[in-house]
Amino acid sequence: MKKNKSIITLSIILLFSLSWNAKAQTKQTMQSRIQSMNEETDPEKNVVSMHSIIRDFKLDMVNNSEDIDNLKGLVAISFLKAGAFQKFEVYLGLISNKFNQTSYLNFAACDLFERKINLDYAKVLAQRTVELYDSYKNDPSARPVNFPLEDWTWFMRRAAYPYYETYAEILHEKGEDKTALFFEEKALKGIDLEDAGTSSVSLYTALLASQGQEDKVYEILLKRASIGKSSLDMNLRLRKLCLKKMGSDRTSVFLDSIQRNINNTYKVKIAKKMMINLKAPDFSLSDLNGKRITLASLKGKVVVLDFWATWCTPCIASMPAMEKISKAHPEVVFLFVATGENGKGAVQRVASYVKKTKFPVHVLMDIPLKGTPELFQVASAYKVDGIPTKIVIDRKGKLRFSTTGYPSDTELINELEAMIAVAKGQ
Template identity: 55%
Template sequence: MKTIKNLLWTIFICISCGAKAQVKPSFSDRLKLITEEQNPLKNVATLYSAIRDLKLDTVDNAENIDVLKGEVALSYLRKSNDTEFEKYIGLIKNKFNQTSYLNMASERLLKDRSRLNYAEVLAKKTVDLYESYKDQPLARPATFPIEDWNRFMVMAAYPYYQVYAEILRANKKDKQALLYAEKALLNKDPQNVLQSSLDVYTALLVSQGQQEKAYQILLKQASIGKSSLEMKALLRTLTVRKMGNKKASVFLDSIEKNISPSYKTELLKKMHTDTSAPDFTLLNLEGKKVSLSRMIGKVVVLDFWATWCAPCIASMPAMKKISSLHPEVVFLFVATQEQGKDAVSRIKSYIEKSGFPKDTLVDSPSSEQPIQFPVSTAYKVTAIPLKVVIDPKGKIRFKAGGFESDTELMNELETMIYIAKKQ
């Protein structure tokens, strides 16, 4: 699943890559230093040493310097030094780059549920600044094609308005939040926006007395199997109001049953025929060995994930729900691609905060090759999250990567488990 931050960063990098000058490869090393360093003063030193050592020109390399300044600004935000944060935001030359970093900052505060009043100030600055330059030709970098610039301006509106809407909602300003949620989704197909956006939009519609509009959106998403758990709950509430509890249950159950056959038809085409699941033995977080070979006779679902992977974390509520519905299935959550010596403590910390997933195994890197994770390599994991469904005979039947919505993942896994049981 994409996040607002991922989407915005993609747009931002594309804009920055439009700069005409090529910078030495070590620029990325300096940028990495700043993004990983917690001390803002050290980041300021890295910023100016990078400009000096790499001979970054204030005109030809303006975009790259903007990125460094933006990251320095974020490091001050993390320390709640708003004066220095705003100072370095103000030093960014390109207005698009300014709005990008303002938006990243407001989204970070929203995610942490920290200083939401200041987050609202930053989000408003973001949309006000964006609206001030989006139609101004001078805001476009000279070497960036105008067609691409116009396209990016349209794309950028979505994360800017969406983050502002979510912050306003968090601050209990639903009426204003709905206006910006509608701006974010203007002329967009609900199937092509983030699940979280529809969560917020439909909830705001209901809060502002537009239940029928929300109901139609929720019903459409449910009929194609792309609802979140929050959307399903809201749809049930609205349906019960319309029909009563008994009729609502029958009606919603019929929607679920209509989805299942289409999933089954599509997934049968993707089923692996005769691929043995590589055996492995990993330690769980209590230090006990868990071997796949001991699971023969049961359907096993492997979930390859990492604490730093936003789509992995976003999929966890759905995984928690479906694992609770299938106690007969073994769900093993394989934490992989966790770099650094404190990997296990990071995993434990996440699970302590979230309470899930407790059945986690740690795919530690090879001592000879620290960037190679044995189980991930054996299962040819190229991206996470990745779900692998293994039948009772130890054969891989399905691999499902990525994450779009709770309901889609649950319907997909529900059908995969059903098919695997029959093999």
């Protein structure tokens, strides 16, 4: 679902940027007030904010219809998050453009699905999303007035993916796999499965398997595994299918040969395109037990730093893969640097997460910079501009690799395996 919400959020931001033509400073002021609405938990206060923004910036339905639509959408979503579904429907109905309504319908369905709240209503919203999208996807008059035709055509092709897949995910959750497969295939139409997101391929193959299409599942999973773009769950399902087809001995040899090829490919790619040679900045941080850890004390060992936060969804999603690779390399020091944990109770918040999940094992607490508490000491020293970020340091204290983001379980594992091997001089 993360990708769905990212696409929707991007489209909303795009609409604002296209329709608002004021001076940059005024625009920023308006955006800051919109951001405040995003952060506000009281929907009634957002109603007041919406009216004040319309008044203060002299928005009108002719020249600023998209801005006003999106303000109404923000109010609608705030009512949804508060559980006031009737008022959500009221403000959703006030949105004049069908395109904007579809975006907020899908956003609402995603939100309920992710929070596992009222899945019956989430299903209704997702169904309404695809029905509304289907009603105007080929109608040029549905294009917002300030949305360039070229951008509109591109977006309408891309919009099918999140809208149909959200509905497929919810149907799958409710056990309606046959219908879910129909809509997931509509979502993936025109998308090369080699390039599709891991979560999409995982859902698609699970739905195919539910309908007895094991041969197609095997073909897709094998292809994804051979290019290093699967997940731990997908690898497990592939192994089970291989066992059915060729027995345990041949399965192990077969899958091991695939992994060796991937490892060699990644080593060449890593060594040629990603390796750097800088002195790793020293640091001194406390772990959750108050023990000080310095990089200098770890000289002679390969060190992996994982910059993460409890509020970072991709960071949390990458933890199973990080657990697997850390267990496979007891000779490597894995340090999980909790950064960006602002406010009181940061240590307790991180410790609570670790206690609940039993991982990560060795966590260090990054320290806010004096005067600029939004920045943190070690993350700044390593020029971390997004999390999760993995840093690999060799035995001599040289920073060899820095990689940001979380593509998939196996891509992360393959990448780190290659980085560790290079850092160890293998």
